[in-house]
Amino acid sequence: MITPDLRGFGSSGKPTDLAAYAAPVMVGDVLGVLDALAIESAHLVGHDWGAAIAWMTAALAPGRVASITALSVGHPAALRSAGLRQREKSWYMLLFQFPGVAERWLSDDGFRNLREWSAHPDIEQVVERLTDPAALTAGLALYRAILPPESLVEAPAPMPPVTVPAMGVWSTGDLALIEEGMTGSAAHVRGPWRYERIEDAGHWLPLDAPDKVNALLLEFLGGQRRGAGDDVLRSLPPAVRR
Numbered sequence: 001m002i003t004p005d006l007r008g009f010g011s012s013g014k015p016t017d018l019a020a021y022a023a024p025v026m027v028g029d030v031l032g033v034l035d036a037l038a039i040e041s042a043h044l045v046g047h048d049w050g051a052a053i054a055w056m057t058a059a060l061a062p063g064r065v066a067s068i069t070a071l072s073v074g075h076p077a078a079l080r081s082a083g084l085r086q087r088e089k090s091w092y093m094l095l096f097q098f099p100g101v102a103e104r105w106l107s108d109d110g111f112r113n114l115r116e117w118s119a120h121p122d123i124e125q126v127v128e129r130l131t132d133p134a135a136l137t138a139g140l141a142l143y144r145a146i147l148p149p150e151s152l153v154e155a156p157a158p159m160p161p162v163t164v165p166a167m168g169v170w171s172t173g174d175l176a177l178i179e180e181g182m183t184g185s186a187a188h189v190r191g192p193w194r195y196e197r198i199e200d201a202g203h204w205l206p207l208d209a210p211d212k213v214n215a216l217l218l219e220f221l222g223g224q225r226r227g228a229g230d231d232v233l234r235s236l237p238p239a240v241r242r
Contacts, residue, residue: 002042004033006049008138010129015138021145023056023157030057034064043221047071047206049142055185058162067165067224069217070185071205072177074168078184079177080156086178092117096143103136119175121207159188167194167220169213171201194220 005012007029008021015021030053034042043066046054051073058068073079079086096102106114111127120126130136166189170182179197186193196216201209 002033002037004029006053006142008141009135014134015141018141018145021141023053023146026053026142026146027057027060030054031061031064040064041066043067043069043224045069045071045217046073048073048203052076052146055162056159058164058166059159059188062160062163065164067167067221068162069167069169069220070182071169071213072171072174072182072203074170074177074182075162075185075188077156077159077188079181081184082178082181086181089176089178092176093143093147094149096140097149099137099144102140103133106130107136117175119202119204121204161188161190163190165192165194165220165224167196167216169196169198169205169216171198171203171205171209173200173202173208175203177203 007026008014019025030044034040041064044054044057046052046069048071051070054068054070055073055075058065074082095105107130111123111130114120114127114130115123118126130139166185168182168185170177170179172179183195186195198205198209198212201212205213
């Protein structure tokens with residue numbers, strides 16, 4: 001199993017140029033990891049931004065992807081078409097577009113807003129990492145590079161359908177995402193599609209319901225044809241995430 005930090009998060013580099021966080025660059029990072037380890041194809045498992053990047057990688061480089069498991073975040077096109085209720089839950093994405101303002105809103109008063117809003121199970125570890133201003137700004141860079149305000153009104157860039165086996169997992173207590181954003185992903189998958197709903201778990205699925213998530217992964221991945229090296233590439237979410 002390979003568990004890389006996304007660009008800008010954890011121990012990864014933290015470029016200051018927003019262009020370094022563009023969608024093609026993030027997909028390129030996934031492929032770069034596979035290339036560096038001489039892996040022909042991998043089962044991608046991602047949560048939140050990791051899921052979004054996994055969707056894009058599966059669509060744009062299907063030959064490098066054996067399957068995709070998306071936790072919480074559905075296909076980008078499905079999220080865009082999920083309607084006003086999803087837009088309401090995504091209010092923070094607009095706030096995050098304001099450099100300096102977003103950083104201050106999250107960090108003031110000992111990161112009080114982040115603590116109360118995110119409901120992160122390991123919030124003390126999150127706050128410890130984000131006290132570094134460079135880390136906090138880097139954690140917002142994906143929003144600013146991939147979801148600028150123009151994305152609310154402009155047509156999305158065309159993306160091929162996902163042709164590999166895909167599983168989407170959503171939790172009933174998700175504070176940021178509605179179910180239709182995941183179930184609607186079926187319209188953008190041409191390979192086998194599976195949807196799983198986890199009750200009584202919040203947005204942080206790998207932490208809120210690890211046993212249920214692991215059981216689903218073992219079952220789903222166990223049913224897939226073994227790829228080269230039988231590797232799983234799992235992009236875990238940045239700490240500042242929803």
